[in-house]
Amino acid sequence: MTPTPRGADNRVPLDAAAPVRNPRTGEFDHVLAAPTHDELAASCARLRTAQPAWLARGPAGRASVLERFADRLEAHRDSIVDALTVDTGRVVESRLEVEITVAGLRRWAAQAPALLEPGPSRRSQVPWIAIRPAHRPHPLVGVISPWNFPLLLALIDAIPALAAGCAVLVKPSEVTPRFVAATRAVLSLEPELASVLEIVEGAAGTGQAVIAQVDAVAFTGSVPTGRVVAHAAAERLIPAFLELGGKDAAVVCADADLDHATSAILWGGTANAGQSCLSIERVYVQRGVFDAFTALLADKARRVGLAHPDPSAGGLGPIIDPAQADIIDAHLADAYARGATALTGGAFETHDGGTYLRATVLTDVDHRMRVMTEETFGPVLPVMPFDTVEDAVALADDSPYGLSAAVFAADVDAAAALGGRLAAGAISVNDAALTAVLHEGEKNAFKQSGVGGSRMGPASIDRFLRRQSLLVHEPTTVDPWWHSL
Incomplete structure (x- = not known):
């Protein structure tokens, strides 16, 4: 965790309580409620504390929780669509967002257990040393998402990260924050998932603080902001997965x-x-x-x-x-x-x-x-x-x-x-x-449209895993030559 800048007050919200405009009426009918530095730090600490137990559930156990969350979202679809409609001014796409998000949860619940199998041990060039593949998830992943599809893009990276065993902190766009409360309400019905997934309101200041406290960041947005995110992640030497603009x-x-x-x-x-x-x-x-x-x-x-x-x-x-x-x-x-x-x-x-x-x-x-x-x-x-x-x-x-x-x-x-x-x-x-509408084909963003592994398809879960090799010296009568050096 990085310290607050000198002279800053940890009890002051990271972003001003700015009014949020309703795109259908032009009225400002919501006030952005960003956390303070202390509140965000406490959230990150809670997520980190809960993550080992979430990982210990194993891929199948996590999949069952994600499947239940899909059922909850589907059952409470109307409340989330209503909130998304106020955020974005459109209904048809809001319904589609919920449908695609639910489908994504179910797809990952079905596929993740097999994808997370580490694979078989194999022989190395040294006859008595075997290589056993393993992996460990990044403990805490930060997701910073845009305003055009508020729910879908808040969770499109969070879901595979959760399936991999990470805890996730999501900071959606300050332009469309109203869906956050409706989504939190549904999330609260699954306490085990809520212990490792948190969604916070906020603007640039909150986003910067998120990057300062997580182990990896997934960002969707513009190229200029993507450069800022990449720089901040590079300063901390954490991976940044960027899905940026298109033409x-x-x-x-x-x-x-x-x-x-x-x-x-x-x-x-x-x-x-x-x-x-x-x-x-x-x-x-x-x-x-x-x-x-x-x-x-x-x-x-x-x-x-x-x-x-x-x-x-x-x-x-x-x-x-x-x-x-x-x-x-x-x-x-x-x-x-x-x-x-x-x-x-x-x-x-x-x-x-x-x-x-x-x-x-x-x-x-x-x-x-x-x-x-x-x-x-x-x-x-x-x-x-x-x-x-x-x-x-x-x-x-x-x-x-x-x-x-x-x-x-x-x-x-x-x-x-x-x-x-x-x-x-x-x-x-x-x-x-x-x-x-089809998220199963693996792809990379070319040029300035992004960096990092594929966001789509089975390989996208690999972004949230760190690969390990267990190099096992098996019983042998041969003394390794390097022991005598």
């Missing part, structure tokens, strides 16, 4: 099924109002079908409504964070100034205090524009033509990001081959943003 490209070949491709790309670019790191944020279409594609995409985009006045009616929810609305607005202004044309949407609307942007299809775009090179994080689909496959690869890879991408072509093998040439971790073939 996902979709490549549409001339032989693709345009009806299917436009539907998939529209969903991939506008689900959750485009507020996802794996949203489709730029589209490259082979020139011969460019006009047909953009006309069809624009026609479908015009029919996407707003989740207003009924937030459960589907359609696009509000922009959750006002700071993100400013970024989206700046990207659109820059694009228009450089000659872009909005076929649909293209301007913010205010309804009952909430900020909305209809599905926006842009043409006449190029890589001079911020909307083609920087993360927009809104329901904006800029579409640009290309001539050859080599051109498409060059355009898709002309980005500092490499989280995921999509390729559409009639020949699945050709599409997969093209996808394999792209510098991105997860490639959806003849679909888009598949990692939003």
Whole structure:
């Protein structure tokens, strides 16, 4: 544990009691309640004290607790969805968050016991020495999560860490803290899990204090903040697993099924109002079908409504964070100034205090524009033509990001081959943003989209384990030569 900076008061909250804005009404109806340094230190001490007993339960015992927690979340789904709806202003995605989180708990409960088997002993090059593999979890893992999927991204790393035997402290975004109380209420029904999983409100100061007191940190958020987290972790020589920004490209070949491709790309670019790191944020279409594609995409985009006045009616929810609305607005202004044309949407609307942007299809775009090179994080689909496959690869890879991408072509093998040439971790073939709903495929983030082991698939549990080798000198009549040195 690191000390509080000289002159600081350990009894003062780590972050100010700031008001939190409701994205649907524009009203400030919640006050952030960050812990003090002493309270956070006490939480970490409690988690560390409980972790050995949690580890001693063994993989199957921990799995049974995670399975029960999944049942609890499912039974209390409505209260959590209600809280998420207030946090984010949308209902459909909030329901999906709970469903995916429950599925993740059950998947890890089913898979973790086998994955945590250390494996068989093996012979070494020295005949009488055997190597017995083992592993030990990091005792306390810190998770710092963002505002776009508050529950899902608070627990997506916490669940495998818990399955591995770690205790976990979660600090979600200060933009969406209301779900914390509802989740804590459900967690309290499983005291054994609550002893090793704690969720605290807070902003940057709390996040910094978390990093200062844990043994490993998993962070999801922007590249600039990721650099700050990485630096703080490096100062303490603890591992940092970073899932950062994205500028996902979709490549549409001339032989693709345009009806299917436009539907998939529209969903991939506008689900959750485009507020996802794996949203489709730029589209490259082979020139011969460019006009047909953009006309069809624009026609479908015009029919996407707003989740207003009924937030459960589907359609696009509000922009959750006002700071993100400013970024989206700046990207659109820059694009228009450089000659872009909005076929649909293209301007913010205010309804009952909430900020909305209809599905926006842009043409006449190029890589001079911020909307083609920087993360927009809104329901904006800029579409640009290309001539050859080599051109498409060059355009898709002309980005500092490499989280995921999509390729559409009639020949699945050709599409997969093209996808394999792209510098991105997860490639959806003849679909888009598949990692939003399928978490079983192992992948790494390329370029500035992150560092660390795969967050997806069975290998993701390895991030929270430290490997050991027990080098066993077995009975022998031979004296090792090194004993005589």
